Amino acid sequence: MRPHAVIEPRFGRPGLASFAVGIVDDDIVRVREATNLRDVVSQYVQLKRVGRRWVGLCPFHAEKTASFNVNEENGLFKCFGCGKGGDAITFVREMEHLDFVDAVEWLAAKASITLRYTEKREDEGRKRRGRLIDAMEKAVEWYHQRLLTGDDAGRARGYVRSRGLDGDVVRTYRIGWAPEGWDTLARALRLPDDVLVDTGLGFLNRRGGQTDAFRGRLLFPIFDVNGDPVAFGGRVLPGGEGPKYKNSAGNTIYDKSKVLYGLNWAKADVVNADEVVVCEGYTDVIGFGVAGVPTAVATCGTALTIDHLRTLRKFARRVVLAFDADAAGQDAAARFYQWERELDLDVAVAALPSGVDPGDLAHSDPQRLHAAIAEAVPFLGFRVERVLTAAPLSSPEGRAKAAEAALTVIGEHPSELVRDQYVMQVADRCRIDPEQLRARLRSPGAKRVAVDRAVPTASRVWLPETPEVNALLALIHEPDVVDPLLMIDTKLTASMFADLKNLAAFNALASTASLHEAIEVADAGASELLLQLSVAELDGEPEDAVAGLVREAARRQIRRVAASETPIPPLVHQALNDINEPNTKRTAITELLTWLGSQSEESV
Numbered sequence: 396m397r398p399h400a401v402i403e404p405r406f407g408r409p410g411l412a413s414f415a416v417g418i419v420d421d422d423i424v425r426v427r428e429a430t431n432l433r434d435v436v437s438q439y440v441q442l443k444r445v446g447r448r449w450v451g452l453c454p455f456h457a458e459k460t461a462s463f464n465v466n467e468e469n470g471l472f473k474c475f476g477c478g479k480g481g482d483a484i485t486f487v488r489e490m491e492h493l494d495f496v497d498a499v500e501w502l503a504a505k506a507s508i509t510l511r512y513t514e515k516r517e518d519e520g521r522k523r524r525g526r527l528i529d530a531m532e533k534a535v536e537w538y539h540q541r542l543l544t545g546d547d548a549g550r551a552r553g554y555v556r557s558r559g560l561d562g563d564v565v566r567t568y569r570i571g572w573a574p575e576g577w578d579t580l581a582r583a584l585r586l587p588d589d590v591l592v593d594t595g596l597g598f599l600n601r602r603g604g605q606t607d608a609f610r611g612r613l614l615f616p617i618f619d620v621n622g623d624p625v626a627f628g629g630r631v632l633p634g635g636e637g638p639k640y641k642n643s644a645g646n647t648i649y650d651k652s653k654v655l656y657g658l659n660w661a662k663a664d665v666v667n668a669d670e671v672v673v674c675e676g677y678t679d680v681i682g683f684g685v686a687g688v689p690t691a692v693a694t695c696g697t698a699l700t701i702d703h704l705r706t707l708r709k710f711a712r713r714v715v716l717a718f719d720a721d722a723a724g725q726d727a728a729a730r731f732y733q734w735e736r737e738l739d740l741d742v743a744v745a746a747l748p749s750g751v752d753p754g755d756l757a758h759s760d761p762q763r764l765h766a767a768i769a770e771a772v773p774f775l776g777f778r779v780e781r782v783l784t785a786a787p788l789s790s791p792e793g794r795a796k797a798a799e800a801a802l803t804v805i806g807e808h809p810s811e812l813v814r815d816q817y818v819m820q821v822a823d824r825c826r827i828d829p830e831q832l833r834a835r836l837r838s839p840g841a842k843r844v845a846v847d848r849a850v851p852t853a854s855r856v857w858l859p860e861t862p863e864v865n866a867l868l869a870l871i872h873e874p875d876v877v878d879p880l881l882m883i884d885t886k887l888t889a890s891m892f893a894d895l896k897n898l899a900a901f902n903a904l905a906s907t908a909s910l911h912e913a914i915e916v917a918d919a920g921a922s923e924l925l926l927q928l929s930v931a932e933l934d935g936e937p938e939d940a941v942a943g944l945v946r947e948a949a950r951r952q953i954r955r956v957a958a959s960e961t962p963i964p965p966l967v968h969q970a971l972n973d974i975n976e977p978n979t980k981r982t983a984i985t986e987l988l989t990w991l992g993s994q995s996e997e998s999v
């Protein structure tokens with residue numbers, strides 16, 4: 396190994412390390428100066444003048460007395476409750492769930508400032524996204540006009556009316572109609588092949604001809620939190636072919652596990668109410684809006700994930716589920732309790748009449764819909780009530796049975812204090828001594844679900860939860876996210892796998908174009924591992940999986956370097972801290988990779 400003096404200059408080499416910074420410094424300063432922080436904050440928080448400051452309820456944590464302070468003159472904010480603080484860019488990043496560059500662009504757009512970029516690659520990435528969003532915007536408008544005026548859209552218009560959605564609603568939500576033809580949109584928009592494919596608007600058939608992805612479907616455009624169109628949800632008309640709903644596949648502009656339908660419209664109201672209503676379908680969200688509940692969002696054809704809730708937690712502390720959450724079973728319950736604790740949020744359930752969609756109730760009985768949201772109860776309370784109302788409480792035997800059933804449900808809650816509150820309720824309703832119920836709950840026979848640990852996905856059971864395995868999972872299942880981070884230098888990435896089987900699996904992936912090929916070329920052990928990985932699911936963020944791998948590799952390298960008594964650059968230690976923070980994770984990953992790269996070059 397050469398002396399450490401060569402390490403530091405290499406560590407700062409341009410390219411990888413500066414990847415995340417793309418806007419010219421002067422322009423960032425211009426944006427800061429042109430922005431009035433009070434105006435920005437006021438869009439989310441009601442501010443009152445106190446002396447020279449502006450004070451309000453913190454949007455980042457739940458509080459009843461205002462500890463969130465804004466200094467209009469220097470453009471900085473600070474919350475004395477949760478400690479969050481910073482400038483307008485920090486604020487927008489936190490509120491809008493944006494990265495640094497996105498946040499500056501968000502503010503620049505408001506201030507009508509045209510930004511210049513330093514990093515060509517970054518600039519190109521943004522241009523590319525811009526092209527895809529532009530194409531999506533054109534498609535949204537084209538489909539929408541087709542529904543409003545198309546000769547072939549009569550039946551679709553009739554269906555929309557029959558669901559109680561009038562012209563105003565259709566225009567507000569920009570609902571559209573995808574005609575039956577196989578390339579009607581493609582011929583109308585004349586998009587380049589790559590844009591058509593990468594937006595998910597279409598694909599190329601075997602002869603290379605452009606083909607529409609959506610045909611003969613009513614389309615609900617899905618916007619990201621900033622209002623950029625990123626996907627469509629398509630519904631067949633009654634009697635039509637194929638599955639009832641078809642949604643855009645995930646792609647570079649659309650992350651299904653994070654995007655929530657309706658959040659772009661709802662976010663301001665959600666912040667004001669500190670509450671968000673989560674329902675299951677596009678028409679439910681629209682129904683809530685029509686009924687005067689502007690705080691509803693929906694997942695887009697996927698189950699509710701912790702990533703969805705992380706997104707929502709930025710806007711509100713209380714989540715009201717407007718679907719039959721109990722039907723999802725015990726695993727779902729354990730997950731909800733875990734999320735409540737992990738994200739410090741309250742999950743409540745709206746008592747909707749069973750078998751009726753909120754979307755339909757909005758038209759038949761909007762008062763009932765309002766009441767269901769206003770009277771939503773905590774998830775556990777909802778479940779206990781359901782058990783008790785189903786039981787015949789008039790007889791002693793019935794009451795004993797009901798108490799048993801209720802205890803099973805109560806036993807799943809992780810907090811003893813909460814459990815005890817419900818024990819007393821049940822004791823009262825079933826006329827049983829609470830002490831007896833408590834003893835029963837403590838007895839080994841009582842069913843308790845281990846909610847302290849994450850509920851393992853069945854298919855994950857045989858796979859060890861190591862950083863290397865997680866990284867391989869992410870590489871296989873989220874290549875769009877992981878490839879740009881890890882596959883830039885495959886030799887370097889390979890050096891990060893200490894386990895030989897994992898290494899062989901990675902090498903197979905890196906040297907082939909598809910997972911199938913990789914399974915074919917890998918040796919028996921690695922091939923089997925790849926197969927297992929291919930059917931398993933990644934828990935958590937792909938970026939976190941990458942971070943875990945890089946962190947482990949960096950720590951190993953530090954131990955090696957320390958053994959040779961060579962000092963470690965302070966930036967490396969900083970990056971190891973930063974890699975745990977959402978805002979600095981990406982930069983820290985590239986910084987550590989750059990350092991590891993310089994290390995492996997030296998050891999050759």
Ligand code: ZN
Binds near residue numbers: 453479
């Ligand atoms: Zn706070």
